[in-house]
Amino acid sequence: MCWVGGNMQEKLEFNPSYSMLTISLGPGEAIKAEPGAMVAQSGVQMVTGMGSGGGIGGFFKSVMKAAVGGESFFLNTFTADPSGGWVSLAPGLPGDIAWFDIQPNQPLFIQGGSFLASTTNVETDTKFQGMKGLFSGESMFFIHATTQEGAGRVYYNSYGAVKAMQIQQGQSITVDTGHVVAFTNGVQYTVGKVGGLKSLAFGGEGLVMHFSGEGTVWIQSRNLGSLASQLIPFMPTSSN
Secondary structure (H helix, E strand, C coil), X not given: CEEEECCEEEEEECCCCECEEEEEECCCCEEEECCCCEEEEECEEEEEEECCCCHHHHHHHHHHHHHHHCCCCEEEEEEXXXXXXXXXECCCCCECEEEEEEXXXXXXEEXXXXXXXXXXXXXXXXXXXXXXXXXXXXXCEEEEEEECCCXXXXXXXXXXXXXXXXXXXXXXXXXXXXXXXXXXXXXXXXXXXXXCHHHHHHCXXXXXXXXXXXEEEEEECCCHHHHHHHHHHHCCCXXX
């Protein structure tokens, strides 16, 4: 077990291939998680709430973003009973789980589908990628995780292994859009393609993100889109 804060502790098991995260909570402590992430729990109460804030305005804001971006606008909050409790969480895809400690005004951007959980003081919202997202072929939204009061911890998952890549001023890194997991606030990016139209159509490579600035980019070793394309020939087709 690793200490997180207060009486909260975390334990990561079965990584990096089939990772599961167990959070032990002291009396009254809580953790927020993506719906469907719970594997098992004991001594906690679960409440489902909106990811974009409370109230009617927050509800409609969440609904609109979910409808356009495909992201879940609900988060489950697990709160420990007076005697304490625990909850085990796991992503839907095989791979690793990692975490990042956010400081006030130093947010983290997480690719849609990679957010797993966070401490309750972390606020999660979606950031529109604009035309860059439309051309990328990936999620049109990043999860924008930030905190206003003290440090907060965010847990994110990858399909396959996760690797942190440091970017210094004057450097750049190019990553396939399907391999991006997260990046810090000091990183800028543009979206482009590898080679010409022939490469895009026949070369097996598609659109990429060019990262620059200063900070950290996390990538994953597997690409869900590539897996899907490999499975298409084996999918049943409707007969006339």
